Amino acid sequence: xxxLKASKKRMSxxxxxxxxxxxxxxxxxxxxxxxxxxxxxISLHDWNLxxxxxxxxxxEFIGLRNYERVMWGRNIEWGFASxxxxxxxxxxxxxxxxxxxxxxxxxxxxxxxGVASLLLVVLPGFHPGEEGRWYDRRFWPTVxxxxxxxxxAVPGVTISALFLAAALNGETRAMGVLRTLFFLSQVLSxxxxxxxxxxxxxxxxxxxANITETFGGIPINWLTDExxxxxxxxxxxxxxxxxxxxxxxxxxxxxxxxxxxxxAALDNAKGVKAFWFVxxxxxxxxxxxxxxLQIILHFQVFGQSHLMTQGGPNDTTQVLVRYIYQTGxxxxxxxxxxxxxxxxxxxxxxxxxIQFIIGREKE
Amino acid sequence: xxxxxxxxxxxxxxxxxxxAQEITLGRFFGACEDAGTDTTVSTGEACIIQSIIxxxxxxxxxxxINTLPTDWGNYYDQIKAAYAGGTPPDVHVMHRxxxxxxxxxxxxxxxxxxxxxxxxxxxxxxxxxxxxxSFNGGIYGVPMDFHANLWHVNMDVMEEAGLVENGQPxxxxxxxxLLAHAQQVKDATGKDYLAADFAQFPIGxxxxxxxxWQQNANIFTExxxxxxxxxxGKNAVxxxxxxFDASLANxxxxxxxxxxxxxxxxxxxxxxxxxxxxxxxxxxxxEEVGLDNYYVADFPTLFETGATWxxxxxxxxxxxxxxxxxxxxxxxxxxxxxxxIDWARTGHMAVRTSVVESEAYTSLPHRDEYxxxxxxxxxxxxxxxxxxxxxxxxxxxxxIWLTGKPVEDxxxxxxxxxQDLLDR
Numbered sequence: 001x002x003x004l005k006a007s008k009k010r011m012s013x014x015x016x017x018x019x020x021x022x023x024x025x026x027x028x029x030x031x032x033x034x035x036x037x038x039x040x041x042i043s044l045h046d047w048n049l050x051x052x053x054x055x056x057x058x059x060e061f062i063g064l065r066n067y068e069r070v071m072w073g074r075n076i077e078w079g080f081a082s083x084x085x086x087x088x089x090x091x092x093x094x095x096x097x098x099x100x101x102x103x104x105x106x107x108x109x110x111x112x113x114g115v116a117s118l119l120l121v122v123l124p125g126f127h128p129g130e131e132g133r134w135y136d137r138r139f140w141p142t143v144x145x146x147x148x149x150x151x152x153a154v155p156g157v158t159i160s161a162l163f164l165a166a167a168l169n170g171e172t173r174a175m176g177v178l179r180t181l182f183f184l185s186q187v188l189s190x191x192x193x194x195x196x197x198x199x200x201x202x203x204x205x206x207x208x209a210n211i212t213e214t215f216g217g218i219p220i221n222w223l224t225d226e227x228x229x230x231x232x233x234x235x236x237x238x239x240x241x242x243x244x245x246x247x248x249x250x251x252x253x254x255x256x257x258x259x260x261x262x263x264a265a266l267d268n269a270k271g272v273k274a275f276w277f278v279x280x281x282x283x284x285x286x287x288x289x290x291x292x293l294q295i296i297l298h299f300q301v302f303g304q305s306h307l308m309t310q311g312g313p314n315d316t317t318q319v320l321v322r323y324i325y326q327t328g329x330x331x332x333x334x335x336x337x338x339x340x341x342x343x344x345x346x347x348x349x350x351x352x353x354i355q356f357i358i359g360r361e362k363e
Numbered sequence: 364x365x366x367x368x369x370x371x372x373x374x375x376x377x378x379x380x381x382x383a384q385e386i387t388l389g390r391f392f393g394a395c396e397d398a399g400t401d402t403t404v405s406t407g408e409a410c411i412i413q414s415i416i417x418x419x420x421x422x423x424x425x426x427x428i429n430t431l432p433t434d435w436g437n438y439y440d441q442i443k444a445a446y447a448g449g450t451p452p453d454v455h456v457m458h459r460x461x462x463x464x465x466x467x468x469x470x471x472x473x474x475x476x477x478x479x480x481x482x483x484x485x486x487x488x489x490x491x492x493x494x495x496x497s498f499n500g501g502i503y504g505v506p507m508d509f510h511a512n513l514w515h516v517n518m519d520v521m522e523e524a525g526l527v528e529n530g531q532p533x534x535x536x537x538x539x540x541l542l543a544h545a546q547q548v549k550d551a552t553g554k555d556y557l558a559a560d561f562a563q564f565p566i567g568x569x570x571x572x573x574x575x576w577q578q579n580a581n582i583f584t585e586x587x588x589x590x591x592x593x594x595x596g597k598n599a600v601x602x603x604x605x606x607f608d609a610s611l612a613n614x615x616x617x618x619x620x621x622x623x624x625x626x627x628x629x630x631x632x633x634x635x636x637x638x639x640x641x642x643x644x645x646x647x648x649x650e651e652v653g654l655d656n657y658y659v660a661d662f663p664t665l666f667e668t669g670a671t672w673x674x675x676x677x678x679x680x681x682x683x684x685x686x687x688x689x690x691x692x693x694x695x696x697x698x699x700x701x702x703x704i705d706w707a708r709t710g711h712m713a714v715r716t717s718v719v720e721s722e723a724y725t726s727l728p729h730r731d732e733y734x735x736x737x738x739x740x741x742x743x744x745x746x747x748x749x750x751x752x753x754x755x756x757x758x759x760x761x762x763i764w765l766t767g768k769p770v771e772d773x774x775x776x777x778x779x780x781x782q783d784l785l786d787r
Contacts, residue, residue: 053447054469054682137780203615204623221615224562226766310436310563314762329440331751332464333787 036345043067043338050332059335066339073134082124092117108357138315138323139340146320148230149237149301154294156238157245158287164242165249166275179250186243190303197236198223198308223309226316233304233317240304241297245290252286253279292355296348320344383427384691388416389445389452390430391438402705407642411709419698426691439750446470451681453692457504459495459675464747466503472682473501474693481693483700491737492714495675498745504677505696507703508711510637511673511740512569513733514663518656520631524551534663538602541665545611548631556611558630560618561764565757567603567614569672570634572756573662574599576670576741582756582781585744589782591756592774600763600770602665607764614764628653634662637736640710644728659710661735673740676711712737748784755780 043066051058080086092113100110134140168179185193201222203209209219222232256279264270264278280287302321305311311318311326320340328337390412398405398413400421405414413430420428431452433441439461445451446465457465465471478485483505485493492506516532524547526533535541545556561567575581580595590596606612616624625633626646640659647657662671678699680692699706700715704723707713718724725731746752759777762768 048468049443049447050464050468050470053449133779135783137776202620204620221562221620224615224617224765306436312758312761313562313765314768315758316766325440326754329443330754331748332443 039338039341042334043336043342045335047335047338048332049328049334052334062335066336067342069135070139070336070339070343071136073128076126076128076134078122078125079127080125081127085124086121089117089120089122092120108354111357138318141315142318142320142323145230145316145318146299146301149234149305149317149319150295150298152230152234153237153241153298153301154291156234157241157294158290160238161242161245161290162249162283162287165246165253166279168246169250169253179246182246183243185240188240190240191307193236193240194304194307197232197239201232201308224313226313229309229313229317233301233308236308237298237301237304241294245294248286248290249283252283256282288355292351295351299344299348299351383425384688386426386428386454386688386691386695387452388428388430388695389433389438389442389455390416391433391435391456393435402702406645406708408638408709411705415699415702415705418702419695423691423694423698426694428695446681449683451683453684453688454678454680454695456507456676456678459506459677460742460745460749462496462498462503462677463745464749465679466498466501467747469682471503472680472684472689473503474505474680475502477689477693478502478505481690482697483693487715487717489714489716489719491740492675495714496677504679505700506714507676507678507699507706508637508709508714509673509675509737509740510711511736512566512573512634512636512662512671513640513736514660515625515633515635515639515643516658516660517625517628517631517654518658520548520552520554520628522656524548524631526631532658532660534660535665536663538598538605538665541602542605542609542611545606546609549611552631554628555613555624555630557606557632557634558612558616558621558624559634560616560621561603561614562761563617565753566618566621566634567760567764568753568756570603571596571599571760572743573671573741574602574665577664577666577668579668582743582752583746583785587785589778589785591778591781592771596774597770598666600760600774604764604770626652626654628655637710637712637733640729641708642710657729659729659732661733661739664739669735669739670741671736671739673736673742675714746785748787751784752781755784 044061044063046060046062046066048058096105096110096113096117099105099113100107105113164182168175168182188196199205200207201209203219203221206219208222212219220228222228260278260282261274264274269277300321301319302325305317305319305322306325309317311322321344324337324340324344327333327340392412393407393409395405395407395410395413398410398417400414400418402411402414402418405411416428416430420426439457442451442455442457451470462471466473475485485502488506491509493502495509496502496504496506514532514534518527518532521527521532524544526544526547533544535544548554548556559566559570572582575595578595578598580590580593582591582596583589603612607614612630613624621630621633622635622639624630626643643654643657646652647654661669664670678696680689680696684692703713703715703718704721707718707724708727710729713719713724743749743752755777759768759773759780763770763773
């Protein structure tokens, strides 16, 4: 009798759990899982946005050809063309396997070394054969631009937010006001942020140009000069994304016990020393979280490039999401755009896995 | 009693316009908050078109118009997405060069049989205007204008450089003369000869296209062969780059900055379209603006034949629109067609013969200064890939003048990419 009661209770608990989960699962399935599989399905077709809208039979199943056209080239060959770099890669692979085996490398570091070595083996091996060229000359440079943007924006946001949080980690009213002020940029839309920075960077009426001229300098055409365009969108992004990272660091800082600082002070570790030897080690998990979140966020950069530089000059600020958008909507090639989106998903998935591995190792 | 109440309710519904057809309208040209309904006084593309739309909304019985919020830069992406999602605007503006893409895939309504009922007389359209909205033998829109690249001239700077004769600017007739004039302006005034958006908006592309057409060449043939890396292509690009090489023009200006440079009186010539003639006229009249003596000239002929880049704005309705809604949409098109003279105030060339021949049109400011433009207006052959092709050219030309990529490499790369697009 008691077993029956317990079983009924368990069942009603399970039902309640499903009931509570249902809205989330439904929304998640409808807006994330379904679009992902639909996108993958589209990526296997020659799919013109307008043509298929007016004639569903206008699409053609082409398997992986969109992936080939995006990532591969015409008559591109692979071989051991750069013995030095490829040899180095093979050595790296062997070293990572050996060092992991003898427990001299953590699993994460072994994986990182292995992936880097593999890239050394694979990448220098590509070379154009006779009349060889990329099918899509813009894809890999666009991936490169996105990586460069991430490589500049992520440390920029992380370091600035960390120092800002450390500086504003007080309990006075002024600190509170300053924290709010620095967080405010985060709530602005990308349109407003880019408009503000377009005015700031204008070589005619911009604040930066005015300051430059005051000191006798020549104003820079930030948004149309290939040397400065990427820096311009990175600066705007750092200003915009600082707030949330700063709040995360503040939360991390407030978790560090004052006792540790007091103990460190007894060992004469104050100021910069305390920051280096106490604050940073205790913030390691927060730093990791911020970095991974920023990487995932900034791989999806779109608005800054689209609105400030239109991907120019000469594609120097063309980023992956903008290229996907243009391919899908301007060129109407939804199949090819979806293939690129799947590629972006793989990159972001890789970083999420890395975050998962790091999280597990720390535990 | 019941009947009386029902009749009263029906009468109230009719008089308050509860049965009005709501027409959604998509357009670019920018925003204008206080356009009003007086179509005869507004200035600039955005305010003139919005005043016409507002007037249509106020004057057309049983029709209310809802102008959708659209953005210039993403306009066609938004319209395409709306078509793909099955919710296109009932009426929308577009360029002539987009007809092959939209009409070719079945998105636009063929309206030749509906024009008369809507009160539109296609016989009043100039032959070129009719051609602009025609595709595969059908009519897919109501034309609104021809627009083309012009040379906007600061006569004071030209005068100072000795480049004014009989009250008219002396314009170059060869690439060598272009360089000589530019040097003359620099020596006499210290200012740049020519400004244009070479860095973002494809004004530079249109300039190079015009110079190729002037050599009877084109970027691709009717049968779909890219012909960019040619002697004509190199000549066209070099005619421009020689100015940058000699520091007589700045390739890094975008649309806003090049316009500001011209209005500040920092450049003798601005290459821009017909759409800014009334705006610059109004600006030149202001005391605080550096441009005082404004003149508009036809694009000069630097090679054998006269040619300038041109296109056409037109209004279209989706093929899915039917019944009363379609008739209401056609009435909106008819209203816009009736107000062709108001739209021509922007500086654009009118499409209706009755308007072009009217006193009101010929007496518009500066109109007599660019009468030759209609005869030299040209465009690329029709292509569904027009947007992507223009983007390739813009990128490669930017690579030449902003990053120093060798002309031959850039033209060769552009040719490969355009051929890829044409082959798809």
